[in-house]
Amino acid sequence: MNQATLFSGIAKRFGAEPQYLWAKFPKYAVFRHADGKQKWFGAYLPVAAEKIGRKGAGNVALLNVKCPPEMVGSLRQMPGVLPAYHMNKTHWVSLVLAEVDADLVWELLAQSFALTQK
16 A cells, blocks of 8 residues: 555544654654544554665655554564564554555554554
């Protein structure tokens, strides 16, 4: 899944637009609930391949999503699902967007949205 498809799908499904919070990382985006709490339910992070143990030059597009701790271990056994990049590894995972099936991305985003809504 590419960035444009992801961002437009999040806007349509969850009513959230990307927010760019860090001047040092202008391509990193977070997606938050529109309520007053502004909790994150996703973070888009294009990171250097070597930072996640991948060979090659360039960036790898990751999406961090929250999931129940009891699911983290089994999810990380799947291709393209990694320990969360710069997030709590007990509650979050990173999805390599080029490797994870789009249906799984949307399913995990919906779950993350629900978990962070509380």
